[in-house]
Each structure stands twice: as structure tokens, then as C-alpha cells.
Amino acid sequence: MRYLSKSALARLPLPVHVLLLLLAILPGLNRAEDERAAVEQRLADSARYLASDELEGRGIGTRGLDLAAEYIAGRFAQYGLKTELFDGTPYQTFQATTTAKPGENNRLAFVGPPLEPGGDPQRIELRQGEDFTPMAMSGSGHVDLGLVFAGYGITAKKENYDDYAGLDVAQKAVVILRHEPQQANPNSVFNGTNHSEHAPFVRKLSNAFEHKAAAVIFSNDQFEIRRTVAETHKRWQAALDELAGEHAEFKKLESPSLDEIERERKRMEELIQQVNVWDDKLEAAADPILPFQAGGGESQPRDFPVVFCRRALLDRIASSALGTSLTALEEQIDQGPAPQSRPLEGWRAVGDVEVQREKAEVKNVAAVLEGEGPLAEETLIVGAHYDHLGWGGPGSMLPDEKAIHNGADDNASGVAVLLEVARTLALRQEKLRRRVVFLAFTGEERGLLGSGHYVAHPLFPVENTVAMLNMDMVGRLRDDKLIVAGSSTAGRFAELLDEVNPSHGFQLSKTPSGFGPSDHTAFYARKIPVLHFFTGSHSEYHRPGDDFQTLNVVGMRRVASLVTEIVVAIANAEKRPEYVSVAPERGPAGGERPYFGSIPDFTHSGPGYAISGVTEGGPAQRAGLLAG
Ligand SMILES: [Zn+2]
Structure with a gap:
């Protein structure tokens, strides 16, 4: 926007009072635009740093993950939030497995x-x-x-x-x-x-x-063995056919030269080798161990x-x-x-x-904004995971490639938005009625470790935790499409979303269940209503190319603005959201392991792993869903 020049004003066929009004609001509009630009700058700065090579993809056990934690903690403190929470620090530390191998x-x-x-x-x-x-x-x-x-x-x-x-x-x-x-x-x-x-x-x-x-x-099972044997047999047969074909071609030559004979000898050796490989595989397929x-x-x-x-x-x-x-x-x-x-x-x-496990100390990063008044002992949680896949490995779509997986969308974007929401709320003049806890989770990619640890060791009682808002992959807004999961996990969530959204202009896609492949699942399993924000998957998902340049920073600013408004609405509501039990959607089930192993069994209670009592569907029903 530009200011109008005096001569331009003179030529405008507008009544004077309209002109005066325009002059009065133009600087305001300009301020709003400046403010938006400043928000985008902060979001971009955070996401760019968190997704930089210096942070090594924020894998468990990397120095980069600790640097990310320090960065987040620094921002929380800078906004004036309470961060002396765990022995005077914002860090909730625990041990996580980095590698496992047979003893x-x-x-x-x-x-x-x-x-x-x-x-x-x-x-x-x-x-x-x-x-x-x-x-x-x-x-x-x-x-x-x-x-x-x-x-x-x-x-x-x-x-x-x-x-x-x-x-x-x-x-x-x-x-x-x-x-x-x-x-x-x-x-x-x-x-x-x-x-x-x-x-x-x-x-x-x-x-x-x-x-x-x-x-x-x-x-x-017998069925699996038959299937694998049939598949392997086909490959073995193909290798055999290739060998026979090569030999038949060679026989057509009437008087091959020494060179041609030598070449044929080498080629036959290769093909025989190939047949042998499939021969071994065929034998193994008859009774493999996994x-x-x-x-x-x-x-x-x-x-x-x-x-x-x-x-x-x-x-x-x-x-x-x-x-x-x-x-x-x-x-x-x-x-x-x-x-x-x-x-x-x-x-x-x-x-x-015996299975040998190597462990590393990992940490959630937390900050608290206290509420005021009779509802101040109730807590609302806003979270996003800050870890990613580091240098790749089992969670990667390219598990054999050792490369930094920067995780810009997954989930530098969510952390940047979390920081912006925290900043906006910290700067509010008027106190909220309920407490807000901001949580940057670790170990999400390893199976919701950080959120799982938090719900087992909460800062404030789970019974008084009224809702949890999660952001995982919110950096790729396209065509205004925003997916919000958990819309039926509390009585009024769907309504609330519809009330708030019009001024933000998203095409909302609401999914009812509170179970999904990200940290909100840990809270929903504890009967806490959840909303999970997600701008959709893409071809760089869990690949080294999930880089800062691909982010839609304007979209992130809009998500931050929507989430902030929802936090305020829930934190200040007369009544806390009422938990509603929603069975998990049936994902495209199929595998024997949850998608990339990142969806744990959250239904256990106590030291073991029981499936009853907590959810209506099993953890495996979440298998096959996209992992965030
Ligand atoms: Zn994620």
C-alpha cells in the first residue's frame, strides 16, 4: 500500500469526510501490514534455523536436537513466559533408545x-x-x-x-x-x-x-510362505530364462571370434551367479526368519x-x-x-x-503462561514436536540414504507457529482465565516419546488439563486447505472451528477422531479433548528434501493466527471442553508394523502393555495412517 499524494487527493471526487476517514485509517492498515510482515519474519527465522543443516535434522542423539531445544527455550524466556519448571529449567529430561540390536x-x-x-x-x-x-x-x-x-x-x-x-x-x-x-x-x-x-x-x-x-x-503363517515362495520362484524362473536365452543367441553364431567367446563366457558367469542368488533366496523363502x-x-x-x-x-x-x-x-x-x-x-x-539398547538423554521444552481467576488451575496445552529424523534411517522414505533430513515442514513449521502463538499470548494485556502450557516435544518420530512421557509425568494434573492443541506439519498450506483432526473429541469443537474460521478463510477439513500419528494421540488416550492442525502431506515427506524453501510462511502466519484465537476461546470459555470418546478411524490397514514404527501402543496402562480400558479401538487401527 502507498500513501496518496496531495495532488491525487485533489483529483478524487470524494466528500471531505470520507477523505478524512481514509487518512485516519490508512496508517492503521499500514501498521497491520507491517505487523503481518513482522510475524512472517519471525516465523521464517525460526523455521529457517530449525531446518538448517547446522541442526542436523534434529535427530535423537544429535547435537542439533539440543541446539533446537536451547533455541526454543531461549524464545520462551524472551517472551516473558515462566520457564523455571523442572529444577529451575524448561527441560523435562528422560532417557530414549537411540539404537537397538540383538545381544x-x-x-x-x-x-x-x-x-x-x-x-x-x-x-x-x-x-x-x-x-x-x-x-x-x-x-x-x-x-x-x-x-x-x-x-x-x-x-x-x-x-x-x-x-x-x-x-x-x-x-x-x-x-x-x-x-x-x-x-x-x-x-x-x-x-x-x-x-x-x-x-x-x-x-x-x-x-x-x-x-x-x-x-x-x-x-x-503358511499363506505368507506360499506367497513369498511363488514370488521368488517367478524371479528365479526369469533369471533362468535369461540364461537360456543368452545361450541360445550364442549358439546361433557360426564361428565366434575369441573375443566373442570370452565375452560370452563372462556373461554366462554373471547370469549363472544371478540364478544362484535366486536359488538361495528361493530356499530361504521356504522358511525365513524375519x-x-x-x-x-x-x-x-x-x-x-x-x-x-x-x-x-x-x-x-x-x-x-x-x-x-x-x-x-x-x-x-x-x-x-x-x-x-x-x-x-x-x-x-x-x-x-537379550536386546542391547543404547540410550540418550532427551528433553521436552516447556513454558507456562499462568491464568487468572477461578479457572486458573485448569490447563490448556499447545504443543508441537521439534525432533525429526536426523541423518535418516528407519523412519525415512529413503532409509538407506545417509543425509540430513531437515524436517522444515515436519516439524520446524509447527514449532515456529508454536513460538508465535506463545509470543502473542504472552504479550496480551488481559490475562487468560485458564493456564496455557506450551510444549515442544522430543522423540515424536521415534513413537511419540516426548508426549507419552509428558502425560505420564505432567506439570499439572491430567484431570485438570482441559484440551490439547497440536501442530505437526503446518508449513505447506495449499489452496487454503487446513486439516483439523479431533473435531469431535469435545462437545463444541466442531462448532468452535466453524465460528472462528470465517475471518481466517481456511477451507477446513475436519476429521472427528483424536487418534492419529502425532503427539495429540498421547493426550487423547488420557481422555483429554484434542485438536490437531495439519496442512497436508507432500512428496518431500520424510525425505531429505523437506527444506525451508518449500514452506509457505504466509500460510504459517495464518495458522498461528487461527490457533491463537482458538486458544483464547478455550482458555476463556465459561465451561471447559467436554471430552467425547471417538473410535479411531479405520486407516488403510495392512502392514504388520505401524507406519514407520512411529505410532506406539498408547493404550497401555501401568508397566505392561494392555489394550483394554483406554481406547475403543486398538493401536493397530492407527496403522497405515500417515505419520507426521
Ligand atoms: Zn511430524
């Missing part, structure tokens, strides 16, 4: 009844890495436990199917097959064409724990041993104890589906399971 002293044997009366017990020694492997989500410990076959390890009320019905697995090692009954059966009571929410390892572990099992032994990391969950280990075991060995035990094969049991299960669970009488698993 060196894993040993396992299956010990069974003697073949002849008075003889020695049967003993099947398992070789680590060939016959069995601990899984990344395993705890460590000695085992000497009776074995029980528990089918697919599924308890599915709606489908009226329970592998544990009438089965006592207390203090036993349960043998569980991967996936679920009736696969590729269009009439399956489960998904049939894909895997249902009962298939993931985490779900099966929770279920085993609920039934008081003391260890879990996973093995491949990689250590296959089930995810390295950051949220269970209290009990979890191993993966070759099927052939368990088959031997099934035939010894039950006089039948695993395949026969699976076929019987499929016919109902009807569980075929039973103790593997006389057989025990004996050994030691």
Missing part, C-alpha cells in the same frame, strides 16, 4: 519329553540368526517356560474370534503365527484381501500380555522376550506334542474360522534373550 548372548532351545520312557529329553538347539532372532521390540531375560500354541494370537470381539478362548497362557511362552485367518478369502470374517487391524505384531503382543503370557514366539527390525517398536520394548522362529522347528514340536502339523492346524482354523489353540504338552522354551 551377543542369545540362546534358545526347545526341550521336550524323551522319545522313549527313561530316555533323555528331546532337545532342539536353535542357532541365532538362522533358526531364531530376538525382535527389536523384545525385552531381555531368561526363559524357561512351557509352550502353548495360540493360533494367530488374535482376540477379535466383533469378528467373534478368540485364539485365547479357554486357553491358559499365564507364565507360558505363546507360539503365534503371523497375519490372520482366512487370508485371500473374500468371505473372510477378517479383511480377506488385506490385513485387518488384528495383524500387527504390536497388537498381538498387547493381546498376549493381557492374557499374562511371559514370552512370545512368532513364526510365519529381520530383527521387522516389527518395529525398538523404542518401546516390552517387558518380556519376543523372538521370531523358523516354522520347521515349531512344526516338529506340533507333530510331537499334538500329532499334527501347523499347516493342518491353520487349515482347521480357516474353516471356521475356529481357533485351534492348545498347550504343546511337555515342551518348553529354555534360554536367554
Whole structure:
């Protein structure tokens, strides 16, 4: 906007009082524009710094993550917020797993009844890495436990199917097959064409724990083996065909030169090598053990041993104890589906399971803005995670590429917006009626570690925490489209959004559930109403190219403005938002591990991992959703 020149004013055919009015408000309009520019400058400064290479992608265990924490803490203090919260600091520290690997002293044997009366017990020694492997989500410990076959390890009320019905697995090692009954059966009571929410390892572990099992032994299901063998066989056949084709071509030459013969010899060697590779893979496909990391969950280990075991060995035990094969049991299960669970009488698993975990100290960063009046003991939380994937690894879309994943949208954008909301509220003349706690979470990408830690160790009681607003990936506003999850988690949230939004001009896309792949899930699991703001996914998601230049800073300013208004509305409302229980949406379920392992089992209560009581759907129902 420009000021009008005197001569321009003279030529305007406007009444004098209109001109005077214009003159009065023009500087005001200009101030508003300056103010917007200043907000955008601050947002850009924060996001640019947090997403700079200096901060190394803010991975767990990097110096960059600590620098980010210091930056956030510095801003909170600069705005005059209360930051002497944990031993005089804004840092809520705890230990997080940085890496997990199988220990060196894993040993396992299956010990069974003697073949002849008075003889020695049967003993099947398992070789680590060939016959069995601990899984990344395993705890460590000695085992000497009776074995029980528990089918697919599924308890599915709606489908009226329970592998544990009438089965006592207390203090036993349960043998569980991967996936679920009736696969590729269009009439399956489960998904049939894909895997249902009962298939993931985490779900099966929770279920085993609920039934008081003391260890879990996973093995491949017959369907999976057939599928992998068929696929591998195709590749093996293709390699063989290529070899035959090459040979046929060569035979057509009437008198090949020495050069041509030498070239052919080399080519044949390569092709034979290729056939051999597929030959080995074909053999392995018949009874593979999964990689250590296959089930995810390295950051949220269970209290009990979890191993993966070759099927052939368990088959031997099934035939010894039950006089039948695993395949026969699976076929019987499929016919109902009807569980075929039973103790593997006389057989025990004996050994030691060890997973080594390296830990690092990590921290949430917090700041408090106190409220005033009778509602001042109620708390509203505004949060955003500040960690990202660091140099890549398992959470990356390019897991084998070692490159800084700057995480500008995910989630430097959310932190920048969090800081701006904090600043605006801190500068308000009038105090809010409720307290606002600003939280920058760590370890989100490792499975909501920071938010999970906070709800277990809150600054102010969870019962008096009236709502949580989360921002994760708010830097890519396109066509005004803003996704707000959790719109049905409190009685009036959807209404509130509709009331506030018109002056902000977003195309709101409201999703009802409070469960999703970001930190709000930890709060919603504690029955706290949540709203989660998100500008949508994109092709740089969890890739090294999620860089500052791709951010829509104007969009971030608009999100900050909307969130600020919602914070004020909730903080000053007569009544606190009323929690409403909403079942998780059914995501495009399918995998056996939650999407990139970043969605933990938030439904556990106490030291173990039980699934009942907290949510209406299981954690696996969140599997397959986009992780933020
Ligand atoms: Zn994120």
C-alpha cells in the first residue's frame, strides 16, 4: 500500500469526510501490514534455523536436537513466559533408545519329553540368526517356560474370534503365527484381501500380555510362505530364462571370434551367479526368519522376550506334542474360522534373550503462561514436536540414504507457529482465565516419546488439563486447505472451528477422531479433548528434501493466527471442553508394523502393555495412517 499524494487527493471526487476517514485509517492498515510482515519474519527465522543443516535434522542423539531445544527455550524466556519448571529449567529430561540390536548372548532351545520312557529329553538347539532372532521390540531375560500354541494370537470381539478362548497362557511362552485367518478369502470374517487391524505384531503382543503370557514366539503363517515362495520362484524362473536365452543367441553364431567367446563366457558367469542368488533366496523363502527390525517398536520394548522362529522347528514340536502339523492346524482354523489353540504338552522354551539398547538423554521444552481467576488451575496445552529424523534411517522414505533430513515442514513449521502463538499470548494485556502450557516435544518420530512421557509425568494434573492443541506439519498450506483432526473429541469443537474460521478463510477439513500419528494421540488416550492442525502431506515427506524453501510462511502466519484465537476461546470459555470418546478411524490397514514404527501402543496402562480400558479401538487401527 502507498500513501496518496496531495495532488491525487485533489483529483478524487470524494466528500471531505470520507477523505478524512481514509487518512485516519490508512496508517492503521499500514501498521497491520507491517505487523503481518513482522510475524512472517519471525516465523521464517525460526523455521529457517530449525531446518538448517547446522541442526542436523534434529535427530535423537544429535547435537542439533539440543541446539533446537536451547533455541526454543531461549524464545520462551524472551517472551516473558515462566520457564523455571523442572529444577529451575524448561527441560523435562528422560532417557530414549537411540539404537537397538540383538545381544551377543542369545540362546534358545526347545526341550521336550524323551522319545522313549527313561530316555533323555528331546532337545532342539536353535542357532541365532538362522533358526531364531530376538525382535527389536523384545525385552531381555531368561526363559524357561512351557509352550502353548495360540493360533494367530488374535482376540477379535466383533469378528467373534478368540485364539485365547479357554486357553491358559499365564507364565507360558505363546507360539503365534503371523497375519490372520482366512487370508485371500473374500468371505473372510477378517479383511480377506488385506490385513485387518488384528495383524500387527504390536497388537498381538498387547493381546498376549493381557492374557499374562511371559514370552512370545512368532513364526510365519503358511499363506505368507506360499506367497513369498511363488514370488521368488517367478524371479528365479526369469533369471533362468535369461540364461537360456543368452545361450541360445550364442549358439546361433557360426564361428565366434575369441573375443566373442570370452565375452560370452563372462556373461554366462554373471547370469549363472544371478540364478544362484535366486536359488538361495528361493530356499530361504521356504522358511525365513524375519529381520530383527521387522516389527518395529525398538523404542518401546516390552517387558518380556519376543523372538521370531523358523516354522520347521515349531512344526516338529506340533507333530510331537499334538500329532499334527501347523499347516493342518491353520487349515482347521480357516474353516471356521475356529481357533485351534492348545498347550504343546511337555515342551518348553529354555534360554536367554537379550536386546542391547543404547540410550540418550532427551528433553521436552516447556513454558507456562499462568491464568487468572477461578479457572486458573485448569490447563490448556499447545504443543508441537521439534525432533525429526536426523541423518535418516528407519523412519525415512529413503532409509538407506545417509543425509540430513531437515524436517522444515515436519516439524520446524509447527514449532515456529508454536513460538508465535506463545509470543502473542504472552504479550496480551488481559490475562487468560485458564493456564496455557506450551510444549515442544522430543522423540515424536521415534513413537511419540516426548508426549507419552509428558502425560505420564505432567506439570499439572491430567484431570485438570482441559484440551490439547497440536501442530505437526503446518508449513505447506495449499489452496487454503487446513486439516483439523479431533473435531469431535469435545462437545463444541466442531462448532468452535466453524465460528472462528470465517475471518481466517481456511477451507477446513475436519476429521472427528483424536487418534492419529502425532503427539495429540498421547493426550487423547488420557481422555483429554484434542485438536490437531495439519496442512497436508507432500512428496518431500520424510525425505531429505523437506527444506525451508518449500514452506509457505504466509500460510504459517495464518495458522498461528487461527490457533491463537482458538486458544483464547478455550482458555476463556465459561465451561471447559467436554471430552467425547471417538473410535479411531479405520486407516488403510495392512502392514504388520505401524507406519514407520512411529505410532506406539498408547493404550497401555501401568508397566505392561494392555489394550483394554483406554481406547475403543486398538493401536493397530492407527496403522497405515500417515505419520507426521
Ligand atoms: Zn511430524
